[in-house]
Amino acid sequence: MPTDKQAGSDELDETLRQELAEGASARSGPALEFYGGKWMSALPIGLFIVWAIFQSGLLGIGDTTGLSIGMLVSLTVGMLFVKGDWKEYANTIFEGMTRRVAATAIVAWLWAGMFAQTLQDGGFVDGLVWAAQVVPVSDALLPQLFPAVTFVLAALLATGIGTGYGTTIAFTGLFFPAGLLLGANPVLLFGAILSGAVFGDNLAPVSDTTIVSAVTQDSDIGGVVASRFKYAFVAAALAFTAYTIMGLSMPGIDIGQNSQQLLEAQSNPLGLVHLISMGVVIVTAIKGRHIVEAISWGIFTAIAASLALGLASVQDVLVFNAPEGAPFAASLSGLPFVQVVEEGTGVAGSLVTGASGFFPLIVLTLLIVAGAQVMIRGGGFEALQNLLLNSVATNVRRAETTMVLGTASVNAMITINTAAEIAIAPYISRMGEKFNINGYRRANILDANTSALGYIFPWAGGVLVGVTQMEQLAANNGEFAWFTTDMIVNAIDVVPFVFHGWFLVGVFLLAALTGYGREYIPDRESKEVARV
Amino acid sequence: MSFLSGLFRTSTPAFDPGDEFSVFITSYDGRGAVARVGDTHLFVEGATEAHVDEKVRVRVTSFDESAYEGEAELLDN
Numbered sequence: 001m002p003t004d005k006q007a008g009s010d011e012l013d014e015t016l017r018q019e020l021a022e023g024a025s026a027r028s029g030p031a032l033e034f035y036g037g038k039w040m041s042a043l044p045i046g047l048f049i050v051w052a053i054f055q056s057g058l059l060g061i062g063d064t065t066g067l068s069i070g071m072l073v074s075l076t077v078g079m080l081f082v083k084g085d086w087k088e089y090a091n092t093i094f095e096g097m098t099r100r101v102a103a104t105a106i107v108a109w110l111w112a113g114m115f116a117q118t119l120q121d122g123g124f125v126d127g128l129v130w131a132a133q134v135v136p137v138s139d140a141l142l143p144q145l146f147p148a149v150t151f152v153l154a155a156l157l158a159t160g161i162g163t164g165y166g167t168t169i170a171f172t173g174l175f176f177p178a179g180l181l182l183g184a185n186p187v188l189l190f191g192a193i194l195s196g197a198v199f200g201d202n203l204a205p206v207s208d209t210t211i212v213s214a215v216t217q218d219s220d221i222g223g224v225v226a227s228r229f230k231y232a233f234v235a236a237a238l239a240f241t242a243y244t245i246m247g248l249s250m251p252g253i254d255i256g257q258n259s260q261q262l263l264e265a266q267s268n269p270l271g272l273v274h275l276i277s278m279g280v281v282i283v284t285a286i287k288g289r290h291i292v293e294a295i296s297w298g299i300f301t302a303i304a305a306s307l308a309l310g311l312a313s314v315q316d317v318l319v320f321n322a323p324e325g326a327p328f329a330a331s332l333s334g335l336p337f338v339q340v341v342e343e344g345t346g347v348a349g350s351l352v353t354g355a356s357g358f359f360p361l362i363v364l365t366l367l368i369v370a371g372a373q374v375m376i377r378g379g380g381f382e383a384l385q386n387l388l389l390n391s392v393a394t395n396v397r398r399a400e401t402t403m404v405l406g407t408a409s410v411n412a413m414i415t416i417n418t419a420a421e422i423a424i425a426p427y428i429s430r431m432g433e434k435f436n437i438n439g440y441r442r443a444n445i446l447d448a449n450t451s452a453l454g455y456i457f458p459w460a461g462g463v464l465v466g467v468t469q470m471e472q473l474a475a476n477n478g479e480f481a482w483f484t485t486d487m488i489v490n491a492i493d494v495v496p497f498v499f500h501g502w503f504l505v506g507v508f509l510l511a512a513l514t515g516y517g518r519e520y521i522p523d524r525e526s527k528e529v530a531r532v
Numbered sequence: 533m534s535f536l537s538g539l540f541r542t543s544t545p546a547f548d549p550g551d552e553f554s555v556f557i558t559s560y561d562g563r564g565a566v567a568r569v570g571d572t573h574l575f576v577e578g579a580t581e582a583h584v585d586e587k588v589r590v591r592v593t594s595f596d597e598s599a600y601e602g603e604a605e606l607l608d609n
Contacts, residue, residue: 230539396543396570433556433585436569518541520569521587522553 019100020216023422032092032378033083040081041378044371045413047074052459057492064360064468067459071367078374089374096373097366101419104208105165106365109358109465111295112166115281116173116469117354118299119274121316121479122306127271128178129263143183143252148243150175151192151199151500155236158200160282162207163291164417164455165465167197170278172469177483181263183252190466190489191497192243194455197462198501201417202451203232206285208418209454213447216425217432219439224447227440230517231448235507239500246497255482262482270309277302299351315339318349357472361464365416372414376423384409385427389434396435400445400512403428407449408505415461417454421446438519448508452501458491467491543570544600551592552607557583571600578606 034040051070281298455462565579595602
């Protein structure tokens with residue numbers, strides 16, 4: 001009988017086998033032909049990036065639905081350049097939208113969204129504010145050190161649960177408002193959260209990107225993680241130093257004249273009970289359970305703790321607001337989660353708010369993965385990789401530099417980092433094998449840059465998911481009424497402050513140039529190549 | 533600096549005659565099959581064009597450290 005850990009890993013293998021098979025089938029399946037050649041298959045993604053830069057970069061509009069329309073328009077315009085029957089193009093859109101890699105990210109967002117909102121409504125932020133106030137650090141220094149501490153804690157959580165997206169959602173919903181109340185700089189704080197997510201996505205043995213990088217480069221997961229420390233910790237030490245220095249020099253936020261009152265009102269040690277819920281998620285995930293199961297246990301624990309300690313009511317978690325005239329409204333109103341209302345009907349509560357905030361982002365993600373599928377089917381990816389492989393990678397230094405920059409460029413086009421990694425993995429493998437670069441090294445180059453750049457570009461899934469969470473804070477009329485829309489960090493503003501991401505890319509560029517950490521295939525063989 | 537040895541790996545690794553290991557055959561040209569390890573070239577006797585992009589086991593028979601070139605023999609298919 002398999003142990004829990006074995007069962008979890010078998011399930012993971014099955015998921016990954018399917019994801020990789022889908023990726024391979026997309027590259028070898030029937031091609032789409034475009035007027036203007038293979039490069040034109042990049043048109044939908046290219047137009048979307050222009051739209052995203054125009055919308056969020058130049059005009060400062062962080063509207064996810066607007067980005068979805070941008071991708072819809074881009075996909076429609078792309079169709080005009082397809083040779084022959086447009087049916088194949090339409091089918092490719094369907095194929096992309098049903099890819100498992102997108103669904104995997106979406107599932108993490110939905111569950112993490114519900115979990116973060118449940119903790120938020122259960123007063124976890126109040127607990128954090130209380131804890132921050134009792135630490136023996138001066139009031140002036142506290143907001144300045146808050147981003148550096150947040151980076152370390154986010155990195156720990158992300159390494160424990162293996163999902164950077166989940167970490168971004170939880171920390172943006174919990175640490176971000178706590179930090180703002182204490183007066184930390186919002187952009188720096190958001191950058192620290194994203195950096196923590198990068199660290200965990202890169203290093204966690206249970207992270208999707210870690211597993212994909214090891215399996216596609218014919219290496220065992222344990223060996224890959226062990227060989228990764230020498231890069232991750234160099235970058236993390238630099239990032240921690242940068243957050244400390246920038247925290248001391250960048251001005252914090254002043255949320256208003258009544259900030260002291262707010263701080264006192266939103267300070268409650270009982271909220272720290274939710275550290276148990278977070279611990280439950282981490283321990284369950286480390287024991288090998290699926291992340292959905294791990295977060296679900298966290299949600300159950302959080303709800304039970306909130307109700308038992310009076311931190312939240314049943315209606316705070318879930319409530320059916322029924323109209324007066326509904327046939328069974330009156331008779332069912334005795335239930336603790338049913339309420340008869342004159343206006344404002346609907347289903348509400350932490351679970352609803354936590355999940356529904358991500359619905360627009362889910363639509364956007366599906367459309368972007370469809371755009372990527374068009375580029376793969378149309379040969380655009382292959383053209384890009386062959387260009388890099390044949391004309392740029394002429395010696396081992398250049399090959400490794402090209403692998404770093406190639407991974408970066410693909411991540412600029414596909415916002416879901418696992419999807420980007422699966423798309424580029426075969427090319428990293430081919431390029432690396434041409435120079436007999438060890439699988440551990442290839443896996444490290446692939447994963448570090450995928451993890452990093454999935455949280456830097458303003459249209460990247462990791463960044464958008466954090467911004468979406470901030471939008472939910474701004475929409476909160478209760479405890480977080482003080483959080484206004486002008487406190488939402490513009491996705492483009494945070495780009496320079498995702499320090500761990502930038503340092504990780506920098507470490508790998510230097511490693512490619514200097515040979516730091518380089519290993520060749522004859523140097524050592526992978527102990528136990530993963531079965532997939 | 534000895535404590536940094538192994539941490540920074542050269543782009544032109546050297547081998548000793550008798551070394552046995554697995555490598556990918558990376559190309560086949562007028563001089564035969566080549567296994568490129570970094571920027572070092574190992575000419576593999578016994579390997580054919582069909583071995584290109586295949587992982588094979590080889591034994592080094594000679595190596596010239598000044599030219600970063602050596603010869604090896606194919607041990608299996």
